[in-house]
Amino acid sequence: xxxxxxxxxxxxxxxxxxxxxxxxxxxxxxxxxxxxxxxxxxxxxxxxxxxxxxxxxxxxxxxxxxxxxxxxxxxxxxxxxxxxxxxxxxxxxxxxxxxxxxxxxxxxxxxxxxxxxxxxxxxxxxxxxxxxxxxxxxxxxxxxxxxxxxxxxxxxxxxxxxxxxxxxxxxxxxxxxxxxxxxxxxxxxxxxxxxxxxxxxxxxxxxxxxxxxxxxxxxxxxxxxxxxxxxxxxxxxxxxxxxxxxxxxxxxxxxxxxxxxxxxxxxxxxxxxxxxxxxxxxxxxxxxxxxxx
Amino acid sequence: xxxxxxxxxxxxxxxxxxxxxxxxxxxxxxxxxxxxxxxxxxxxxxxxxxxxxxxxxxxxxxxxxxxxxxxxxxxxxxxxxxxxxxxxxxxxxxxxxxxxxxxxxxxxxxxxxxxxxxxxxxxxxxxxxxxxxxxxxxxxxxxxxxxxxxxxxxxxxxxxxxxxxxxxxxxxxxxxxxxxxxxxxxxxxxxxxxxxxxxxxxxxxxxxxxxxxxxxxxxxxxxxxxxxxxxxxxxxxxxxxxxxxxxxxxxxxxxxxxxxxxxxxxxxxxxxxxxxxxxxxxxxx
Amino acid sequence: xxxxxxxxxxxxxxxxxxxxxxxxxxxxxxxxxxxxxxxxxxxxxxxxxxxxxxxxxxxxxxxxxxxxxxxxxxxxxxxxxxxxxxxxxxxxxxxxxxxxxxxxxxxxxxxxxxxxxxxxxxxxxxxxxxxxxxxxxxxxxxxxxxxxxxxxxxxxxxxxxxxxxxxxxxxxxxxxxxxxxxxxxxxxxxxxxxxxxxxxxxxxxxxxxxxxxxxxxxxxxxxxxxxxxxxxxxxxxxxxxxxxxxxxxxxx
Numbered sequence: 114x115x116x117x118x119x120x121x122x123x124x125x126x127x128x129x130x131x132x133x134x135x136x137x138x139x140x141x142x143x144x145x146x147x148x149x150x151x152x153x154x155x156x157x158x159x160x161x162x163x164x165x166x167x168x169x170x171x172x173x174x175x176x177x178x179x180x181x182x183x184x185x186x187x188x189x190x191x192x193x194x195x196x197x198x199x200x201x202x203x204x205x206x207x208x209x210x211x212x213x214x215x216x217x218x219x220x221x222x223x224x225x226x227x228x229x230x231x232x233x234x235x236x237x238x239x240x241x242x243x244x245x246x247x248x249x250x251x252x253x254x255x256x257x258x259x260x261x262x263x264x265x266x267x268x269x270x271x272x273x274x275x276x277x278x279x280x281x282x283x284x285x286x287x288x289x290x291x292x293x294x295x296x297x298x299x300x301x302x303x304x305x306x307x308x309x310x311x312x313x314x315x316x317x318x319x320x321x322x323x324x325x326x327x328x329x330x331x332x333x334x335x336x337x338x339x340x341x342x343x344x345x346x347x348x349x350x351x352x353x354x355x356x357x358x359x360x361x362x363x364x365x366x367x368x369x370x371x372x373x374x375x376x377x378x379x380x381x382x383x384x385x386x387x388x389x390x391x392x393x394x395x396x397x398x399x400x401x402x403x404x405x406x
Numbered sequence: 407x408x409x410x411x412x413x414x415x416x417x418x419x420x421x422x423x424x425x426x427x428x429x430x431x432x433x434x435x436x437x438x439x440x441x442x443x444x445x446x447x448x449x450x451x452x453x454x455x456x457x458x459x460x461x462x463x464x465x466x467x468x469x470x471x472x473x474x475x476x477x478x479x480x481x482x483x484x485x486x487x488x489x490x491x492x493x494x495x496x497x498x499x500x501x502x503x504x505x506x507x508x509x510x511x512x513x514x515x516x517x518x519x520x521x522x523x524x525x526x527x528x529x530x531x532x533x534x535x536x537x538x539x540x541x542x543x544x545x546x547x548x549x550x551x552x553x554x555x556x557x558x559x560x561x562x563x564x565x566x567x568x569x570x571x572x573x574x575x576x577x578x579x580x581x582x583x584x585x586x587x588x589x590x591x592x593x594x595x596x597x598x599x600x601x602x603x604x605x606x607x608x609x610x611x612x613x614x615x616x617x618x619x620x621x622x623x624x625x626x627x628x629x630x631x632x633x634x635x636x637x638x639x640x641x642x643x644x645x646x647x648x649x650x651x652x653x654x655x656x657x658x659x660x661x662x663x664x665x666x667x668x669x670x671x672x673x674x675x676x677x678x679x680x681x682x683x684x685x686x687x688x689x690x691x
Numbered sequence: 692x693x694x695x696x697x698x699x700x701x702x703x704x705x706x707x708x709x710x711x712x713x714x715x716x717x718x719x720x721x722x723x724x725x726x727x728x729x730x731x732x733x734x735x736x737x738x739x740x741x742x743x744x745x746x747x748x749x750x751x752x753x754x755x756x757x758x759x760x761x762x763x764x765x766x767x768x769x770x771x772x773x774x775x776x777x778x779x780x781x782x783x784x785x786x787x788x789x790x791x792x793x794x795x796x797x798x799x800x801x802x803x804x805x806x807x808x809x810x811x812x813x814x815x816x817x818x819x820x821x822x823x824x825x826x827x828x829x830x831x832x833x834x835x836x837x838x839x840x841x842x843x844x845x846x847x848x849x850x851x852x853x854x855x856x857x858x859x860x861x862x863x864x865x866x867x868x869x870x871x872x873x874x875x876x877x878x879x880x881x882x883x884x885x886x887x888x889x890x891x892x893x894x895x896x897x898x899x900x901x902x903x904x905x906x907x908x909x910x911x912x913x914x915x916x917x918x919x920x921x922x923x924x925x926x927x928x929x930x931x932x933x934x935x936x937x938x939x940x941x942x943x
Contacts, residue, residue: 116772122589123587130498130499130501135511137519144525148529202428203433210426223440227443229613230447232617232618233645234670235443237651237662238446238447279436304422305421326524333527333528333529335619363528364620367532367535367624379532383528391524395520398520574785575748580779580785583743583853584852585803586774586799586803590802598789601789
């Protein structure tokens with residue numbers, strides 16, 4: 114009698130595990146389909162010109178995504194560019210110069226603290242501290258000085274990227290075979306030369322993957338950017354211009370969207386974000402997996 | 407004559423020093439930035455930490471004072487509900503992956519989990535809006551929790567799998583050799599043995615969603631009133647920070663800084679707990 | 692001395708395309724110690740694990756042929772039932788790390804969801820620990836973690852855990868190979884005493900061990916049973932040349 118119940122509960126458990134696991138995998142597919150189906154009205158209405166349409170005019174039901182595309186790409190790449198030297202330096206410091214020890218450990222934990230600050234707090238902080246500074250800079254350069262814009266958002270975004278890229282790059286660098294480094298040192302190279310001529314080149318794919326994954330993060334970052342980007346649906350003139358990103362326009366206008374096409378268009382923007390970040394993530398992880406062997 | 411004459415050697419040495427100096431400088435800049443930001447949050451927020459912040463709801467626009475009690479309660483509800491949803495599901499998938507390594511389904515799910523982790527949180531919000539908010543016609547705390555639960559899954563799944571895989575097979579064999587079913591072996595032997603890592607995964611998940619706003623913008627939405635009803639919209643601490651930060655009122659800004667300090671402190675404490683747990687809760691085999 | 696308690700009929704075990712156990716017919720006598728011996732890879736552990744159906748954990752393993760416990764076919768019974776009647780002690784001591792010493796001894800009951808009164812539990816624990824000569828050493832520390840014991844004590848704990856279930860057969864897979872000589876000797880003494888009440892099958896690489904404690908010895912080679920007789924006979928007058936070579940150390 115007891116045995117039958119035990120066998121049954123065992124069967125249910127095993128089945129449960131497989132079902133939940135399959136659902137998790139299917140979840141992704143359902144995500145994609147949901148976005149696709151919900152953006153279909155917009156895809157039909159806006160056509161493919163949507164991708165490079167220059168005007169975003171919800172009132173006239175005329176939607177063009179180019180300003181957001183440009184805004185997203187510029188902020189993401191700019192933030193990557195700004196954070197790169199810092200990330201590489203910190204990764205080298207923690208991975209190459211001082212891989213062991215109490216103090217480097219503390220440093221690593223301190224840098225990880227950057228990841229503990231939520232995006233919205235970063236935005237708030239940037240608004241209070243950076244925006245006024247940038248505004249002053251803009252005045253000096255005789256530019257319109259709202260303080261917010263691509264540059265401000267990119268700086269804060271670059272700070273947000275640092276803990277992740279440092280961690281990824283440090284892991285990649287630490288996998289350099291010691292014999293390779295020793296061979297270089299044995300030939301009389303300086304530390305800088307070993308790093309620039311041996312370690313970094315031999316890990317270039319892994320490092321690139323690290324940047325690729327950071328790019329993926331940057332593209333999807335919403336709150337900090339929304340607070341600091343200036344929310345202007347025009348094509349930006351320079352890096353100090355206010356702009357708009359794909360994630361920000363969704364965040365700002367989704368709940369205000371009137372009309373099916375408007376909402377559907379915003380969902381279409383979300384679909385594009387989903388597709389792009391997924392592809393970047395997959396490529397990045399693939400490279401890292403390859404490099405780990 | 408050696409390939410490197412003394413002149414060149416000096417130049418290379420100088421370059422080496424400059425390079426090291428740059429590495430040091432840039433690294434310390436990172437550290438400095440951390441302190442600058444955290445100190446600023448502390449400075450701005452400490453002044454707002456008073457009893458009113460924790461016990462009062464927001465006052466109407468224009469009036470001074472008020473607090474974020476509604477948001478604190480809202481955050482608790484939304485996060486706890488998300489954890490209740492995500493933890494059993496995440497652990498289950500983690501168990502499956504640990505037991506079925508090498509199976510095709512496991513490989514595909516591993517990829518799916520990686521992708522899930524990389525989806526921008528606002529996109530998850532859109533999907534939950536379409537699934538729950540639109541059909542039911544209203545914003546609700548539980549829809550926000552569902553969105554957050556999806557975000558919690560990857561760290562829970564990964565940590566559970568990695569922890570269980572480290573448990574020696576002989577423990578499972580010993581349990582089965584006593585006649586125990588796979589279910590009981592998992593629940594009474596394997597999960598307890600891996601409790602440290604599994605717990606860490608859950609805490610990492612909570613730390614990840616505690617500060618999230620984007621997925622809640624069109625699911626939990628927001629609510630200036632205090633409510634514990636999961637079928638109603640709620641405000642959360644980060645959402646309030648966002649709303650107030652984008653407003654022109656000084657008083658709201660003050661409250662937002664208080665909330666920022668609370669939030670950042672909470673997440674940092676969680677991270678510290680994770681780091682301590684990683685060392686202390688390692689079960690000896 | 693009892694009659695046959697365990698019988699195999701053309702037992703074959705393969706891993707993928709590799710046939711590791713090639714048709715074994717043997718009868719194990721009850722209330723005795725039977726030793727399985729042979730060079731590495733001869734299949735002795737594989738046969739042992741077929742008896743309590745542990746191969747079901749390995750997807751590539753296939754077990755064919757019949758094994759009878761008394762007169763019941765093991766493969767037609769519920770696996771969990773088989774394992775409750777056949778206990779196992781593993782090569783490396785593996786007490787459950789999240790359980791105390793006390794809980795480890797009755798873990799078989801805990802894991803099978805059997806509810807016992809506190810008196811019953813205490814009796815079982817004391818009885819099992821006394822049988823493995825561990826009672827005096829741990830009776831004041833029963834609530835301590837099982838991992839706080841030494842290797843030899845842990846292995847005795849594992850033996851107690853198996854004994855507490857009152858199994859009909861206890862399988863031991865090189866139970867002393869990971870222990871120091873003193874602990875090994877202690878356990879060998881225990882096994883010698885236990886055989887009065889239990890049927891023991893022990894896989895061992897240690898010939899002196901087999902000679903000391905077993906009543907019958909089976910010699911396996913490349914998946915086949917080459918010789919199976921009273922231990923004294925096998926060691927002093929082996930019929931098979933390979934047995935002779937193994938015993939005299941010509942190959943390991």
